[in-house]
Amino acid sequence: MAIQGEVATGGNDSSANGALCLHSYWRSSAAYRVRIGLNLKGLKYDIAPVHLVRGGGEQHAPAFAALNPQELVPVLQHGQRMLRQSLAILEYLDEMWPQPPLLPATARERARVRALAQVVACDIHPLNNLRVLQYLERDWGVPQPERDVWVRHWIEGGFRALEALLTDSASTGEFCEGHQPTIADCCLVPQVYNARRFGVDMAAYPLIERIERHCLTLPAFDAARPERQPDAPG
Amino acid sequence: MAIQGEVATGGNDSSANGALCLHSYWRSSAAYRVRIGLNLKGLKYDIAPVHLVRGGGEQHAPAFAALNPQELVPVLQHGQRMLRQSLAILEYLDEMWPQPPLLPATARERARVRALAQVVACDIHPLNNLRVLQYLERDWGVPQPERDVWVRHWIEGGFRALEALLTDSASTGEFCEGHQPTIADCCLVPQVYNARRFGVDMAAYPLIERIERHCLTLPAFDAARPERQPDAPG
Numbered sequence: 001m002a003i004q005g006e007v008a009t010g011g012n013d014s015s016a017n018g019a020l021c022l023h024s025y026w027r028s029s030a031a032y033r034v035r036i037g038l039n040l041k042g043l044k045y046d047i048a049p050v051h052l053v054r055g056g057g058e059q060h061a062p063a064f065a066a067l068n069p070q071e072l073v074p075v076l077q078h079g080q081r082m083l084r085q086s087l088a089i090l091e092y093l094d095e096m097w098p099q100p101p102l103l104p105a106t107a108r109e110r111a112r113v114r115a116l117a118q119v120v121a122c123d124i125h126p127l128n129n130l131r132v133l134q135y136l137e138r139d140w141g142v143p144q145p146e147r148d149v150w151v152r153h154w155i156e157g158g159f160r161a162l163e164a165l166l167t168d169s170a171s172t173g174e175f176c177e178g179h180q181p182t183i184a185d186c187c188l189v190p191q192v193y194n195a196r197r198f199g200v201d202m203a204a205y206p207l208i209e210r211i212e213r214h215c216l217t218l219p220a221f222d223a224a225r226p227e228r229q230p231d232a233p234g
Numbered sequence: 235m236a237i238q239g240e241v242a243t244g245g246n247d248s249s250a251n252g253a254l255c256l257h258s259y260w261r262s263s264a265a266y267r268v269r270i271g272l273n274l275k276g277l278k279y280d281i282a283p284v285h286l287v288r289g290g291g292e293q294h295a296p297a298f299a300a301l302n303p304q305e306l307v308p309v310l311q312h313g314q315r316m317l318r319q320s321l322a323i324l325e326y327l328d329e330m331w332p333q334p335p336l337l338p339a340t341a342r343e344r345a346r347v348r349a350l351a352q353v354v355a356c357d358i359h360p361l362n363n364l365r366v367l368q369y370l371e372r373d374w375g376v377p378q379p380e381r382d383v384w385v386r387h388w389i390e391g392g393f394r395a396l397e398a399l400l401t402d403s404a405s406t407g408e409f410c411e412g413h414q415p416t417i418a419d420c421c422l423v424p425q426v427y428n429a430r431r432f433g434v435d436m437a438a439y440p441l442i443e444r445i446e447r448h449c450l451t452l453p454a455f456d457a458a459r460p461e462r463q464p465d466a467p468g
């Protein structure tokens with residue numbers, strides 16, 4: 001499936017370097033980050049859906065494990081190249097197709113943006129991943145309500161810190177950093193989606209919510225939403 | 235405490251941009267990553283120890299929470315700048331002091347190195363952090379042996395994938411990528427330290443172990459070891 005994204009404004013052409021194919025799952029927030037990045041760059045890409053639940057999870061099938069021994073999505077195929085880990089993929093997109101940039105101009109600003117992204121990608125999301133919730137359920141028999149408390153605990157702690165970091169900085173604008181979307185926004189928006197899914201009260205994080213709302217007015221973010229994906233349930 | 239590191243070989247001079255001070259804990263593997271990076275760059279820096287256990291954890295004191303609302307180490311102070319998140323800090327060091335580089339030359343190689351680093355920093359370490367083990371103990375009463383099984387589970391899964399990624403690539407050399415240390419090695423070595431601490435059988439990961447052994451022959455890695463830190467127990 002080819003997604004149009006922001007081709008008109010981005011003006012990047014990936015054809016010289018081989019086709020792009022994203023191994024994705026509609027509700028994976030790590031895949032959602034990369035979809036936003038691809039769309040912001042105006043790149044055309046195919047989506048190869050990997051169903052993370054059906055039949056025990058297609059990510060564990062030998063064919064997919066050969067692409068990524070971590071047995072996790074996303075994987076971005078670029079010609080013969082196999083790119084793994086969502087933040088590494090976003091940096092790769094930014095290096096290969098510099099316009100529009102996903103990182104700001106100075107080392108100080110880039111450090112801030114990367115740190116904001118990593119609050120989500122290192123300290124919130126990995127604790128609430130499907131594989132972790134499956135471990136809690138299957139190995140320890142933790143019932144659903146307690147698993148949901150666990151998920152909310154890590155989101156709320158991370159969001160408290162994020163809200164403080166965003167509030168305390170003059171760099172925060174319509175987006176996490178200034179007035180252009182960056183990899184921080186690519187991480188933030190999917191995490192807010194997850195937060196709502198698990199019943200986090202977003203009223204406690206007005207700045208996060210304001211930035212998320214603004215991001216979703218952009219077609220690049222909107223087209224990346226889980227419910228807009230070809231593998232989303234009808 | 236000023237640490238000499240690799241000043242002689244690195245030849246970087248941070249004085250023009252303000253002093254460097256790392257808020258660190260001897261056994262924090264995220265702080266350990268940054269110590270390696272600072273040493274590889276040959277930068278002089280002070281260490282401000284933050285005791286993560288004593289008195290409920292100094293990272294939760296208002297003075298430290300003001301530096302980092304996540305209440306986590308490391309924080310790198312560079313003059314008036316406050317830098318958070320170990321991977322973001324390593325990228326900052328590489329941008330501010332480019333020699334010797336912590337990332338390889340091409341976008342493809344950099345994507346591989348960042349992905350290897352993130353296998354550790356996103357998918358292994360965050361699950362085994364002190365705050366997670368404290369949650370399991372205090373909120374759920376999970377006893378020590380089961381917490382140790384949990385820790386080993388995530389390390390072993392991550393190391394299986396890392397070993398495969400390292401084995402399957404012609405890029406792997408004495409280090410994770412070729413013959414120069416990168417941010418992937420900065421993440422790998424502290425994670426192996428953690429693995430041993432929790433009783434992971436490293437014989438299953440010969441390539442990881444070989445790279446770790448080689449890294450630790452370098453003064454920059456050796457000086458960053460937990461037991462060499464000013465706040466390590468005597």
